[in-house]
Amino acid sequence: MTLIAAIFVFGATDLRDSARAGLHALLFSSNIIFFLEAGYFDTESYTKPFLHFWSLSVEEQFYLVWPALIALSYWAFRKFGILLAVTNVSVASLVCAEWMMGQNTSAAFFLTPIRAFQFGAGALFALIPITIANRFVRESLFVVGIVLMIGSMVVLNEGSRMPGFLSLIPTIGCAFCLMAQDTHSGVVMRSAPAVYIGNASYSLYLMHWPPIVFYKYLYGPELSTLESVGLLIGGFVLGYALYILIEQPMRREEFWRHKIAYLGGSAAFMLTAYISSSLWATNGLKDFRSTATVAVAETVTGPLDTDGRSLRTAVRKYGNHLRPGVNYKAEPMDSTRPLLVVIGDSLGREVAL
Numbered sequence: 596m597t598l599i600a601a602i603f604v605f606g607a608t609d610l611r612d613s614a615r616a617g618l619h620a621l622l623f624s625s626n627i628i629f630f631l632e633a634g635y636f637d638t639e640s641y642t643k644p645f646l647h648f649w650s651l652s653v654e655e656q657f658y659l660v661w662p663a664l665i666a667l668s669y670w671a672f673r674k675f676g677i678l679l680a681v682t683n684v685s686v687a688s689l690v691c692a693e694w695m696m697g698q699n700t701s702a703a704f705f706l707t708p709i710r711a712f713q714f715g716a717g718a719l720f721a722l723i724p725i726t727i728a729n730r731f732v733r734e735s736l737f738v739v740g741i742v743l744m745i746g747s748m749v750v751l752n753e754g755s756r757m758p759g760f761l762s763l764i765p766t767i768g769c770a771f772c773l774m775a776q777d778t779h780s781g782v783v784m785r786s787a788p789a790v791y792i793g794n795a796s797y798s799l800y801l802m803h804w805p806p807i808v809f810y811k812y813l814y815g816p817e818l819s820t821l822e823s824v825g826l827l828i829g830g831f832v833l834g835y836a837l838y839i840l841i842e843q844p845m846r847r848e849e850f851w852r853h854k855i856a857y858l859g860g861s862a863a864f865m866l867t868a869y870i871s872s873s874l875w876a877t878n879g880l881k882d883f884r885s886t887a888t889v890a891v892a893e894t895v896t897g898p899l900d901t902d903g904r905s906l907r908t909a910v911r912k913y914g915n916h917l918r919p920g921v922n923y924k925a926e927p928m929d930s931t932r933p934l935l936v937v938i939g940d941s942l943g944r945e946v947a948l
Contacts, residue, residue: 596805597805598613601809602880605879609642611874617867627705629643642808644804646808652707656707678722678723684712684715685719688708688711689763691709692710703758703759712758725774734778737771737780740768740772741772798837810822
């Protein structure tokens with residue numbers, strides 16, 4: 596769905612890059628391809644509809660290694676071996692994350708071994724179950740946990756040293772909430788709407804980002820309050836549609852009793868891989884794109900808004916449709932002061948208008 600939408604929205608270069616990212620998302624290696632690029636903020640995030648797949652790739656890579664580690668530890672030292680392995684891996688990962696933040700922030704952010712301590716925290720919680728009988732202590736722990744998590748969302752930002760020791764703040768907050776079971780303070784978290792959102796969280800996560808990317812790509816990166824609310828509602832609608840139509844049926848045992856389910860899944864995988872590979876190989880269908888200079892010229896010669904949003908929209912929407920090596924001309928806004936607009940990336944590899 597995202598790739599199909601990208602064909603109609605993106606220019607050739609961004610479509611090519613998105614197709615490559617889509618293929619890696621399919622193979623659970625998105626985090627690696629984003630790490631190999633210049634960095635997390637190398638290109639505007641609103642040109643990357645598959646950016647959110649990096650965390651899913653980390654998760655799947657972790658699950659490929661973790662069971663083998665647990666099995667080997669149990670074989671060697673039984674349950675104590677598992678506890679020892681989880682503790683050592685988690686501590687080593689945390690220390691490495693803090694050190695790596697001073698060496699390579701992209702590696703610290705995207706690579707699975709450096710994120711392992713966050714998975715390890717959950718494993719330690721499962722291995723060392725803690726029961727708190729005192730209600731006051733439970734209530735206090737839950738409130739503190741919520742404050743730590745919400746406070747992290749408010750205070751920490753892209754400039755914060757994360758992942759690293761600061762990551763322990765929301766991680767410990769989550770652990771506190773899990774330990775504080777059966778609390779009056781947690782009544783909101785146990786409410787039907789909260790539980791329903793939690794059940795659909797995977798589908799909501801998958802669908803929340805692409806609409807934002809496409810909208811910003813077409814209309815500019817700055818969003819008004821109304822636009823933000825509309826995109827939030829739209830993401831919820833698409834997420835719940837995916838949850839009801841795809842996720843819920845696939846969770847039922849009877850769904851997998853039919854061979855058509857496996858055949859359909861395999862066909863969908865291969866078709867997505869084919870589309871991604873084709874778009875990548877053809878440089879985003881660059882040779883099949885028709886020129887679209889008129890729309891850009893009309894925007895350039897017409898009155899521009901104060902922040903240049905209309906010009907940015909036209910350049911972003913039509914710029915990659917232009918063919919390199921061809922000189923295009925537009926009538927200047929003022930005959931005495933010609934206007935020159937360069938359409939291209941930072942290396943000037945596209946085209947000048």
